[in-house]
Amino acid sequence: MRQTQLNVKSACFQIFLFCFLYSASLLGKNNKVVLEVNFISDTISVLSKANTLFNQRKYDKAISEYKALLDNNYRDSTYLYKRLAFSYAKSNQPNMASVFIEKYILKTLDVSFVNHSYFDPIKKNDSFKILQKKYQRKINVWALFCLYVGFIGVFISTILIFKPAKDRIANLLIGCFLLLHSFFILRISILITNYEFYLPHSLYVSASFSFLYGPFIYFYFKRIDQEYQLKKGDIIHLLPTVLFLVFMIPIYSLSGDEKLYMIVHNARPYTILIMLAKLVSLIIYGSLLMVKYLGKIKLDETFNRSEKNWRRNLIVFYSLYTMFYGTYAFVFRKYELGSLLFNLQIFLMTLLVLYVSYNTFFNLALVRDKKWKTVSIDKLDAYKYSSSSLTSELSIELKDKLVDLMDERKVYRDNDITLQKIADLLNTNRHNTSQIINEHFGLNFFDLINSYRINEAMSILKNNKSGVVNIIDVAYEVGFNNKVTFNKSFKKYNQITPSEYLRSFSI
Known part of the structure; x- marks a missing residue:
């Protein structure tokens, strides 16, 4: 009987202890909720006060309130950055305004913020100009x-x-x-x-x-x-x-x-x-x-x-x-x-x-074709020589002289031949000589010279009776300075090398 009474007392004590601790925990939570409600209420009050000061154009006092909220980790820092930027600009503190303008842009990615009319009072300030240069659209x-x-x-x-x-x-x-x-x-x-x-x-x-x-x-x-x-x-x-x-x-x-x-x-x-x-x-x-x-x-x-x-x-x-x-x-x-x-x-x-x-x-x-001959375009030539003083009669006369220089005197064999040398031999100027070559032959100077050289080289190789010929000697004879250039030129005109061309006659 005595043992039963002790068990009842123990159970009652445990129930009492549980109820006491539970009541204490509820009281703590309620106090915490009350504290949070009071904090939010105070924050809203401070924000409301700051906005009122801002609207009353008391920007220095508004800045203090906004900064206090920022220091207390107010959840909407973006809004505070914006208000602080406006307030500093209106209170003529351009350097601080620029700081919060950039903070706002970095947080929101809204680069157009720098164009806001609130910043007109500081637009001549150097720090604000740097921001404008960095973010503002510009055309120069x-x-x-x-x-x-x-x-x-x-x-x-x-x-x-x-x-x-x-x-x-x-x-x-x-x-x-x-x-x-x-x-x-x-x-x-x-x-x-x-x-x-x-x-x-x-x-x-x-x-x-x-x-x-x-x-x-x-x-x-x-x-x-x-x-x-x-x-x-x-x-x-x-x-x-x-x-x-x-x-x-x-x-x-x-x-x-x-x-x-x-x-x-x-x-x-x-x-x-x-x-x-x-x-x-x-x-x-x-x-x-x-x-x-x-x-x-x-x-x-x-x-x-x-x-x-x-x-x-x-x-x-x-x-x-x-x-x-x-x-x-x-x-x-x-x-x-x-x-x-x-x-x-x-x-x-x-x-x-x-x-x-x-x-x-x-x-x-x-622009050249596969045989490396210059493309002739009549309209381009007409425009190019529209101001030329060369008459058609003189043009034909000079052309005939040029043909004679090539066919009879074989001036192309001169490995140092230039357009100026040809002009001197024709007793005219470089421009007229170039025009004659373009209009009558459809080529430029170098193409004309190389065409004569290659034609003579082909003739020498074709008429080779002994069967033994040194290709480099042929190159020098017709006016080329080296074998590489000769081979390259020959292949561009004939699609085969001089050696291949020579072998074609021994088959």
Whole structure:
């Protein structure tokens, strides 16, 4: 009986203890809720007071209240940034206003905030001007120039790529080279006008073809110099671009808002890597161009002066751009819009685009058929010589004299013959001599000279009775300076080498 009574008392005590602890916990929670309610109430009261002061134009006092809320980690910091920016601007504190303007932009990604009318009182302040330059859309002469060059390049390259031509491959290669540079310049115009904030998907777009500049210009030279036929193995030159595109899939697949966040916060994680990798590609292909083609241009007699200048200048422009781009990459290693080196490399690229556009579209002397004879266009010739003082009678007379110089005196055998020498022999000027050759023979000076040289060389090889002939001796005899140029010229006119031509008579 006594044991039963003790068990009852113990159970009652445990029930009492449980009820006491439970009541205490409820009281604690209620106190916490009360504290939170009181905190929210106080916050709303402070915010209401700050807004009232703001509306009463008591901006200094409003700033104190807003900052107190910010210090207490008020949940809507975006609203406080906005109000503080307005308040500091209205109280003529431009430096602090600029601080909170940028905080608001970084939080909301709303770059148009910098254009708000509340900031009119501080628009002449240097710190605010820096923000305007950074975020505000702008159009200037430099941007318009880049836009103009970019669209011209796209237009000309489209014609080169899609217009029928004798050598479609050469046109395709130089057209793609021009198109890539034009797109890059358009991308730069988006950057310098701050339209990147409104076109976030333009982020890293031009980087996708950073490794194609070199291959296109390299294979263009191989084509026009050697009539090179592209092979399946050449696709290896596209491998860096393919690997880069795979590497950049995480960036390219981001949404517009995510890309805008990267742009506004200047989070460009791969910029240095892209710049250095592009520089390596430019240097490799530039070195190939200089080693294989630059030295040969001056010695190659199969091209006239315009064609030699075209090839040399292409390599020079490419090399200069590579040099300035490399200097910029190592000095800055990030995008410094407006810097001297940045603008210099872009200016060189615009000159390159204009030069290629003009020479591939307007200078038709550089467009040749498979036998490397200059394409004759009557309308172009009529325009070119519209101001010539050469009469038709004098033109025929000079043509006859020129034929005599070639057929009888064989002046083409002179390995140092020039247009000026021919003009002197005709007792006229260079312009008239060039006009006679263009109009009566449908050729330029170098083509005319080489056609006579090749014809005589073919005659010598064909009439060789002894069966033993030294090809280099034939080359020197007809006016060539070396065997390489002779072989190249011979093959361009006959599609076979002198040795192959000679063997065809011994079969």
